[in-house]
Amino acid sequence: MQDIDNLQKSITVGTLHTKAAPFVYQSSLYQILLFDQEAIVQIDFIPYVIPPQSILFLSPYQHLSFTGDITVQTQRLRFHGDYYCIEYHKKEVACNGILFNNIYVQPYVTVPLPLFHQIEEIFLKIENEIKPIYQHSDAIIKAYLQLILALCSKEKKSIMKDFLPLELQDNTLAYQFQRELERAFRQQKTVVYYADQAHLSVDRFSKKIKQQLGKPPSTLIQERTILEAKKMLHLTYLPIKEIAEQLHFHDEHYFSRYFKKHVGISPSQYREQVGISIVAK
Template identity: 25%
Template sequence: MQTFNQNQQLPIYTLEADEISGNKNFRLYQFEGTLPNQSELLIPHRKDHYLVVLIRHADSRQWIDMTPYILKNNTVYFSGPSHIIVKEGFKQLWSTGIAFTKEFLSLQENASLSKLPIIENLHNGHELALTEADLNFVEDVLAKINVEYQKPGEWQQRMLTAYLTVLLTYLSRLYTEQFKGGDHSADKLLLKSFQAKINECYRELREVGEYASKLNISAGHLSEVVKIQSGKPAIKHIHERLILEAQRLLFHTQNPLKEIAFDLGFSDTSYFNRFFKRETGITPADYRASIREMYH
């Protein structure tokens, strides 16, 4: 697998409008044995959008963060803007993919979609197994989306939103079943809101009280609920998110430790080293060496 050297920046690929719809915030991809132009996808990268793909058949694997996925037939894969993705190449590919941006989700009629489990992805999952009935349902909705996608006009946005709502709601039900995230109690929802806020602000906010202010509750109440619901102190969730991002950068880039520390909001490399070792038991340099030896 390729990595980036210290003179390269991890690219972030934007969603570009195609000639059919002209929509810069929503796009549909279809491959029927053909190959996408994938040279830029064979290096570690992020996307600035969400991607949900039904793989009908593929003959390769891809990495999402530090996890390799051998692509399975008739399986849904999904990722969001924060994830680092690397593909290992395809000989042939049969798939339908739907991509949409945060801006698409921020539209008033789409706002509820951002709260769906498959979008929040608090379990950091990326693969959904489908039964035959699931596959038939997903294929049917994708076919309807494709029809609307080919017909630009004043009703297109509403129709795409309606069908996407059905698809993502259905996949979210599968997500909660497969990742055991179906508890919707008030305290569980608060834990999810806290975790989602960490994903947004982990580079800038490091204290539980700062997140409590964002959520309009007291730090004591937040700490109590998070500890009961997750079994871990609230501060541990913040630290784990920082460690995850550090591990992503150590694995996928050759950036020096000083640059990684600065990117994560640490002003001092030695403090970053101590923080990483305290949380993981090894230094960042040792982690980078061991993970490269394992996967390269």
């Protein structure tokens, strides 16, 4: 069982107020935010209108900013992925995880009101469990967190199954691009390559992908590359030079500059703060 100080550093429950948040907000922890009212935000500089009764999932060092005029106060749970739910968490941080890190779908899930209230209650139970005046139970807190992830995963899978947009069904351009990107992103990082595969001009290809997926292909290529780099930094002990080589960067220094440009910190800082030191070998 961890001591209270380490526990509080590993998981916290509180609020995030739009007036108190910096214009661009980041955290070295995984985050779950509850929105009981509509909010207009940017996540990694992509705009979203988050409906009421929605739950937002953010990975370490994702960019979050509030852009609307309405003051928003959200309940926020932050946790260090390697202290909590290691096996379950690894599934969630895998590429295209249903909650975290899926670059092709919206980063939030809108849930029925009873489920929203149930998750609010679990937040409160976690907050009460980690208060220093109580004899906390690490196992109970882990179970509560796993329950939140399981309930939200189930709801999001149901939504995606029942309302899969036409743009992501088999044989559409968006679906074909997604499959080709998953296969080739390590070697191919230019829009020209993917446009050629689709037998379209770059302009026409880019326009169609943005219409269907909400982001230009250049952004999706960059996000997929950064996502893989984050996963390798977080979940492996590979040297940064080897990660750069596996992602087909010319050299380690270019990879580091690329990563810092899009994430805000260097690969070594990301590895140190997100938790490589406690990932099981």
